[in-house]
Amino acid sequence: xxxxxxxxxxxxxxxxxxxxxxxxxxxxxHPEFTSxxxxxxxxxxPSALYARLLIHYDKPPIFEEEYDMQDVNGESTFSYRxxxxxxxxxxxxxxxxxxxxxxxxxxxxxxxxxxWDLMDKPPRGNTNVHYTVYVKQVADFKQxxxxxxxxxxxxxxxxxxxxxxxxxxxxxxxxLLKLSSTQLAxxxxxxxxxxxxxxxPPAFRAKVAQVRxxxxxxxxx
Numbered sequence: 001x002x003x004x005x006x007x008x009x010x011x012x013x014x015x016x017x018x019x020x021x022x023x024x025x026x027x028x029x030h031p032e033f034t035s036x037x038x039x040x041x042x043x044x045x046p047s048a049l050y051a052r053l054l055i056h057y058d059k060p061p062i063f064e065e066e067y068d069m070q071d072v073n074g075e076s077t078f079s080y081r082x083x084x085x086x087x088x089x090x091x092x093x094x095x096x097x098x099x100x101x102x103x104x105x106x107x108x109x110x111x112x113x114x115x116w117d118l119m120d121k122p123p124r125g126n127t128n129v130h131y132t133v134y135v136k137q138v139a140d141f142k143q144x145x146x147x148x149x150x151x152x153x154x155x156x157x158x159x160x161x162x163x164x165x166x167x168x169x170x171x172x173x174x175x176l177l178k179l180s181s182t183q184l185a186x187x188x189x190x191x192x193x194x195x196x197x198x199x200x201p202p203a204f205r206a207k208v209a210q211v212r213x214x215x216x217x218x219x220x221x
Contacts, residue, residue: 048072048138049107050145053196058128060085062215067196069103076103078200080208084215092211094204106199110135113195114188118148121189125155133192150189157190 049071056064063085069078083089115135129151136145150156198205214220 050136071103121150125152153189
């Protein structure tokens with residue numbers, strides 16, 4: 001036979017358990033409850049942006065330059081690295097207080113300037129300098145990335161010619177001089193490179209220019 005001191009706690013426990021189940025069933029489909037779950041899901045989903053420009057030089061004095069930016073869950077960090085042919089390497093990072101949302105705005109400009117539409121290009125123009133652009137975005141539990149390799153963005157933006165094509169199934173042999181063509185010049189290559197070169201607060205860009213000049217002059221320490 002159960003004592004009162006045993007029955008009362010068990011009764012309370014059972015009552016609380018039953019009311020919890022009833023409450024969940026009553027409110028789980030309520031719009032406010034659903035909205036709260038959606039907000040919590042958005043709040044907890046990962047968000048990350050990555051952008052990098054690597055410039056490689058076939059001839060001294062500069063061997064390589066790299067602009068590296070990332071924004072993870074709303075916090076931005078970025079750096080510039082330069083390496084000379086004599087092995088000297090210098091990395092510049094801004095004070096943390098100045099690197100809060102810079103990269104998210106920068107990434108938005110890359111997208112606006114068509115970074116996702118760029119494609120690899122064969123060596124043309126000044127082939128002694130090689131550009132590699134890398135971008136990656138993580139959002140809504142999905143991710144996408146792209147790597148583009150090309151030379152001389154100015155050439156591809158202004159000088160690239162036209163590409164001609166012939167479809168013998170549709171072309172009259174008498175009209176071979178009237179070929180369809182596609183313009184190859186694309187200003188986005190130059191715009192994307194310029195975006196990287198112009199990135200950062202004035203103090204950061206000034207330091208980059210100073211270090212780069214010292215490497216070119218052979219006075220880097």
